[in-house]
Amino acid sequence: MQHQERNGIFDLSKTGQPFRIWDRSAVPMEGDVxxxxxxxxxxxxxIxxxxxxxxxxxxxHRRGAVLGTRDRRLPHAEDAIRELEHEGWSVGVRNSGGAFVPLDDGVVNVTLLMPNxxxxxxxxADFLRMVRLLSVTLSAWELHAEAGEIAGAYCPGEFDVAVAGRKFCGIAQRRQVRAVNVQAFVVAGGSGRQLAGVAERFYAIAGGGHTxxxxxxxxxxxxxSIAELAVDPxxxxxxxxxxxxxxxxGLGGVEAPLPMPPEGEVANLAYKLRERYDHR
Structure with missing residues (x-):
């Protein structure tokens, strides 16, 4: 990979040090999404x-439904949330941009966490880092990924990532005081249409038919999914x-154990996120 391509994804001259790869994807998470x-x-x-x-x-994450703040304000959002929870989905409202995203075993969540x-x-520029990373990765299957809003996709936005007009990934950002988190959901395996059906049903209930x-x-x-796009079972x-x-x-990353927060810190932060963005 050429130096210019490397810096287009993770510029080590800006981060000041090698980056870590924290992979906890071997077993899908369950419980509070x-x-x-x-x-x-x-x-x-x-960071x-x-x-x-x-x-x-x-x-x-297995059977997780992640809403955007606008989704939560739809007139019958509470009914739609209850329906999902009755079916075993964990539902939450995220603090980054975007709209409803369903997560299952075939969806890989990838977040670039960088100092700022x-x-x-x-x-x-930060969105484009993720687009380039995914584009390079998909070249292994000879797929050409492009960014641009895809009409009819769930969680639509300027940085939808698609192959031949079909979306497999959406990107959002969470900007903190001195750090940036660029979050992507990547539908790697399974059925993209099936996941879209979950989103379609959520909006049918939450919107109450109001056009x-x-x-x-x-x-x-x-x-x-990427599997469907590559026609690779x-x-x-x-x-x-x-x-x-x-x-x-190849970009200079090193696999590392997950950093461990103080006991109870993640549960406390999850509670605060729910209180702020999803108060019921």
Whole structure:
């Protein structure tokens, strides 16, 4: 990989030190879906204070439904949340941008956590780091990834990442005082259409049939997993993570144990996130 491409993803001249690869994706998490976001909130603070260096957090969660703040304000959001919880989904409202995202075993969550000591506001550049990382990773399957909003996709935005017009990834950012977290959900395995159906049903209930409300109109065929895009039945979350880590190691990353927060810290932060963004 050329030097210019390397710096387009993780510029070591800016981070000042090698970055860590924190991979907890081998077994999908269960329970409160806000806990991994709370963990990243804590980790971002540690990075901002210089207690931890930059890194990439990789994780999965089984049956997690993550809402955006606008989703939570829909008139029948409470009914839609109860329906999901009745079916065994853990529901939470995240503190980064975006809209409803369903998580399952085939979805790999990838977060770039970087220091931002000078308070720079390079939103677009930080989004593009993730786009480049995914583009390089997908080249292993000869897939060409492009960024741009995909009509009909769930969690739509300028930095949807798609192949041949079908979205497999969305990106959001959480900017802290001295750190930046760039979060991506990557539908690596399974059915993109099936996940889109979950989002479609959420909005059908939460919107109550009101056509004038501002929420995504889901077209399930607009979504696909990487496995579906590559037409490779052997491609799944695990094979995607292996390729992703090979790319990250080639960029200078080093696998490392997960930093451990003080006991109870993640649960406390998850509680605070729920109180602030999802008070019921």
């Amino acid at each position: 806000l806990k991994p976001f709370a963990y990243e909130e804590w980790l971002g603070r540690e 901002g204070r210089g207690e931890q260096g930059p890194g990439v957090h990789i994780w999965r 000591s000078d308070g720079r506001m390079e939103h677009r 004038g409300l501002d929420y995504p109109r889901i077209v399930p065929a607009s979504m696909a 052997n491609l799944n979350a695990e094979t995607f993570v292996r390729e992703l880590k090979d790319v990250l190691i």
